[in-house]
Amino acid sequence: MADSSLELEAGREVGIDQPAGRWRGWVLPLAALAVWWYVSRNASGTQGIMVSPAQVLHTAIAQAESGALWRAMSASLTRELTGFTIGTIAGLALGALLGVSKIASRAIGPSFNTFKQVSLFAWIPLISVWFGLGDVAKVVFLSLAALVPVVVHTNDGIRAVSPALLEVARVFRYSKWQTVAHVVLPAALPSLFTGIYLALIYSWLATLGAEYLLVAGSGIGNTLVDGSEQFRMDLVVFGVIVVGVTGWALNALARAVQRRWFTHAAQAARLTQ
Amino acid sequence: MSTVIQDSDSRLDLRQVSKRFAGDATARPVLDGIDLSIASGEFVSIVGASGCGKSTLLRLIAGLDGDFDGSIDFAGEPVRTTDLARGIVFQDHRLFPWLDVEQNIAIALKNARLSRDEKRRAVAEHIALVGLRGYEHHFPHQLSGGMAQRVAIARGLVNRPRLLLLDEPFGALDALTRARLQRELQRIWEHERITMVLVTHDVDEAVFLADRVVVMQARPGRIGKVIDVGLARPRDRSDARFVVLRDEILGELGQLQSDVAPSDVR
Amino acid sequence: MANGFARNFNPALDPGVHDARPLARASLLNAGRSAGWIALPWLLPAVCAALWSLGSRYGWISAQVLPPPSLVFDTLAGMVRSGELWMHVGASLSRVAVGFGAGVLLGLLLGGVLGLSRTAEAYVLPAFNAIVQVPVLGWLPFLMIVVGIGEPLKYILIAHAALVPVTLGTLQGFRQTPDAYREVARVFRFTRSQTIRSVILPAAVPVIGTSVRLAFTKAWLTLVVVELVASSEGLGYLIVYGRQLFQLDLVLASVLVVGAIGYLADRILTLLEARLQRGNPR
Numbered sequence: 001m002a003d004s005s006l007e008l009e010a011g012r013e014v015g016i017d018q019p020a021g022r023w024r025g026w027v028l029p030l031a032a033l034a035v036w037w038y039v040s041r042n043a044s045g046t047q048g049i050m051v052s053p054a055q056v057l058h059t060a061i062a063q064a065e066s067g068a069l070w071r072a073m074s075a076s077l078t079r080e081l082t083g084f085t086i087g088t089i090a091g092l093a094l095g096a097l098l099g100v101s102k103i104a105s106r107a108i109g110p111s112f113n114t115f116k117q118v119s120l121f122a123w124i125p126l127i128s129v130w131f132g133l134g135d136v137a138k139v140v141f142l143s144l145a146a147l148v149p150v151v152v153h154t155n156d157g158i159r160a161v162s163p164a165l166l167e168v169a170r171v172f173r174y175s176k177w178q179t180v181a182h183v184v185l186p187a188a189l190p191s192l193f194t195g196i197y198l199a200l201i202y203s204w205l206a207t208l209g210a211e212y213l214l215v216a217g218s219g220i221g222n223t224l225v226d227g228s229e230q231f232r233m234d235l236v237v238f239g240v241i242v243v244g245v246t247g248w249a250l251n252a253l254a255r256a257v258q259r260r261w262f263t264h265a266a267q268a269a270r271l272t273q
Numbered sequence: 274m275s276t277v278i279q280d281s282d283s284r285l286d287l288r289q290v291s292k293r294f295a296g297d298a299t300a301r302p303v304l305d306g307i308d309l310s311i312a313s314g315e316f317v318s319i320v321g322a323s324g325c326g327k328s329t330l331l332r333l334i335a336g337l338d339g340d341f342d343g344s345i346d347f348a349g350e351p352v353r354t355t356d357l358a359r360g361i362v363f364q365d366h367r368l369f370p371w372l373d374v375e376q377n378i379a380i381a382l383k384n385a386r387l388s389r390d391e392k393r394r395a396v397a398e399h400i401a402l403v404g405l406r407g408y409e410h411h412f413p414h415q416l417s418g419g420m421a422q423r424v425a426i427a428r429g430l431v432n433r434p435r436l437l438l439l440d441e442p443f444g445a446l447d448a449l450t451r452a453r454l455q456r457e458l459q460r461i462w463e464h465e466r467i468t469m470v471l472v473t474h475d476v477d478e479a480v481f482l483a484d485r486v487v488v489m490q491a492r493p494g495r496i497g498k499v500i501d502v503g504l505a506r507p508r509d510r511s512d513a514r515f516v517v518l519r520d521e522i523l524g525e526l527g528q529l530q531s532d533v534a535p536s537d538v539r
Numbered sequence: 540m541a542n543g544f545a546r547n548f549n550p551a552l553d554p555g556v557h558d559a560r561p562l563a564r565a566s567l568l569n570a571g572r573s574a575g576w577i578a579l580p581w582l583l584p585a586v587c588a589a590l591w592s593l594g595s596r597y598g599w600i601s602a603q604v605l606p607p608p609s610l611v612f613d614t615l616a617g618m619v620r621s622g623e624l625w626m627h628v629g630a631s632l633s634r635v636a637v638g639f640g641a642g643v644l645l646g647l648l649l650g651g652v653l654g655l656s657r658t659a660e661a662y663v664l665p666a667f668n669a670i671v672q673v674p675v676l677g678w679l680p681f682l683m684i685v686v687g688i689g690e691p692l693k694y695i696l697i698a699h700a701a702l703v704p705v706t707l708g709t710l711q712g713f714r715q716t717p718d719a720y721r722e723v724a725r726v727f728r729f730t731r732s733q734t735i736r737s738v739i740l741p742a743a744v745p746v747i748g749t750s751v752r753l754a755f756t757k758a759w760l761t762l763v764v765v766e767l768v769a770s771s772e773g774l775g776y777l778i779v780y781g782r783q784l785f786q787l788d789l790v791l792a793s794v795l796v797v798g799a800i801g802y803l804a805d806r807i808l809t810l811l812e813a814r815l816q817r818g819n820p821r
Contacts (some may be wrong), residue, residue, distance in 0.1 A: 025665030110580040118798035119763040125782035228680030244673035
């Protein structure tokens with residue numbers, strides 16, 4: 001179940017299961033590219049909107065050479081990773097508390113559930129009042145975005161630990177700490193990872209949104225918005241590609257981590273359920 | 274390799290053990306006035322139809338459930354909660370899916386006061402004891418049901434408990450594997466000479482393994498009859514005396530079914 | 540809802556529950572404990588509300604930073620009475636309705652085609668996957684140039700936000716029909732359309748249902764962002780407007796409404812999903 005929800009939520013690639021015929025996947029993109037090139041060649045008047053692939057490439061190179069691309073990306077990524085880290089750590093702590101203690105869960109859980117109902121971006125204007133328009137506000141927002149999925153999945157993972165295994169811990173007289181460290185944590189780990197994975201994706205989404213709305217500072221989102229305001233389609237298309245590639249890279253990274261450390265646990269868990 | 278067991282070392286005494294499920298004062302109790310004494314080193318099997326409370330009784334002895342009336346004493350001490358001296362093997366093996374065979378057995382020793390070398394040796398011995406040498410680094414999902422259950426038995430024994438409880442350990446296995454594991458268990462018991470209490474619904478298994486067979490009735494759960502199996506081991510299932518005993522027990526169980534009065538049928 | 544805080548705790552983690560207790564426990568004590576238990580979820584909100592009220596009253600918090608709760612509720616009530624709130628809620632909801640509806644329909648269609656035809660999947664899915672890598676928000680600046688900042692912008696973005704999970708969910712649902720059921724269809728010589736209608740579709744309903752619920756969450760989220768960035772009415776607009784005029788009471792009131800609507804919609808969809816899944820084990 002965790003796998004399918006990850007694909008839905010994180011926009012992970014759904015795999016195709018035929019070995020031959022990989023070339024067929026290229027047909028549409030190449031055709032689209034050809035159409036784009038053709039149209040942009042023949043459209044004269046609409047200079048703003050219709051931009052050619054060559055122009056985009058040209059802009060891309062210019063951005064990379066001038067260092068603007070790296071500056072924007074590093075600013076965005078730094079903020080994202082900072083927010084992601086803070087949110088994940090806080091989320092693990094809060095999620096663990098809610099998972100382990102039924103009192104805490106009852107006291108804090110419903111309030112947290114209510115809080116997470118509100119679309120996160122709605123908080124940005126308020127955050128901008130309290131923290132300004134710069135990096136601090138953005139990191140606060142990103143931390144929140146990362147915190148929510150981590151809390152939810154940590155809590156779920158801990159609660160889902162099989163009572164059968166917990167009884168084994170009692171048979172061997174584990175102290176509460178030993179039970180948590182040696183039974184609860186390993187059993188909950190796949191779920192924890194799902195939460196962290198989602199936190200990574202959500203904080204990336206949040207980065208973009210934050211940069212649109214909290215315009216002080218620089219970042220790839222700012223590049224996009226600037227390009228949009230200046231009607232520079234080439235810059236915008238370039239930005240979209242960069243954002244897409246980054247998203248893909250983050251997904252691929254998380255997937256690789258999951259494959260290396262979590263497949264056999266998930267496999268095993270699925271079999272013993 | 275066998276430990277010397279004193280007479281009082283692992284004696285189990287149950288006196289008037291009763292249990293009702295909380296909040297259900299009207300229904301019959303789950304267990305009603307169980308009296309049973311098991312001597313050190315004995316192998317006792319408890320049989321009964323579903324619902325007779327035999328698994329519940331085992332959990333009380335293991336200390337997993339502390340809510341009952343009456344007294345359970347082990348080696349002279351009242352049983353309140355779990356203890357490393359009383360091991361238990363569950364029907365679902367309950368191995369940790371994220372640990373391999375060796376690690377699964379080792380985690381039982383987490384609170385044992387042994388040096389790291391001693392622990393390692395104990396784990397290796399018990400892997401050999403259940404015949405799984407070579408599988409140390411396999412994971413539970415890579416093992417067959419029978420092999421997983423053998424790991425569970427090794428885990429139950431590695432602490433050298435004075436009492437081992439087995440709750441329908443072979444119930445989920447096919448007939449051939451079951452027969453093989455029964456022989457294994459007998460061999461292990463003869464080797465270790467610890468007290469074993471085996472709950473099962475398989476009468477054959479009970480007569481094959483046990484010194485005494487306790488037949489339980491259901492609704493309420495109580496002891497019907499305790500039958501001595503006086504046969505030498507290894508036992509032959511086609512031996513006439515074996516068959517007689519088995520039929521006697523089956524008769525007890527069958528007769529109990531027909532004892533159900535019409536008013537009990539709802 | 541899947542995340543059941545305080546709805547099911549794991550007694551094995553708190554072994555105190557199991558230990559032997561004398562059955563005759565003072566019933567008064569039990570009553571006291573259960574009253575406390577019922578009240579517990581309200582403790583945190585009550586404390587926060589109290590601090591908030593006191594803070595505003597005694598000036599620890601300036602109204603510019605956090606207006607008193609009374610003001611927020613007054614503002615909200617005022618907007619309800621004047622009809623202003625409904626105007627904005629209506630604008631937001633109609634956008635979501637159009638975008639979400641279109642996105643779900645297209646998603647079902649696309650996911651269905653991809654799920655049923657391996658050929659279509661081979662040609663289309665890689666391109667789809669690539670596009671999915673760009674988050675919805677990433678398209679915002681692009682679309683602003685192409686369609687401007689009017690209604691079409693919102694519709695397209697919201698539809699995109701909804702389309703992605705529904706397509707993936709439908710695709711998965713169609714692909715993951717258990718082989719066991721497919722074999723039964725073959726034994727009874729079902730035609731392709733019979734198989735689709737009687738086996739594949741019903742088996743796919745749970746996953747599709749979940750994806751639709753998720754799609755709404757994303758659609759609502761997208762709506763809020765778009766309205767925050769580029770809108771002249773709607774709840775998001777209210778939030779920005781209030782922020783610019785430093786009328787934080789307006790901001791908070793709008794945030795409350797955003798949350799309430801999101802919550803209600805999710806509940807409704809969850810109920811619908813449960814209805815659909817009656818008897819379907821997954």
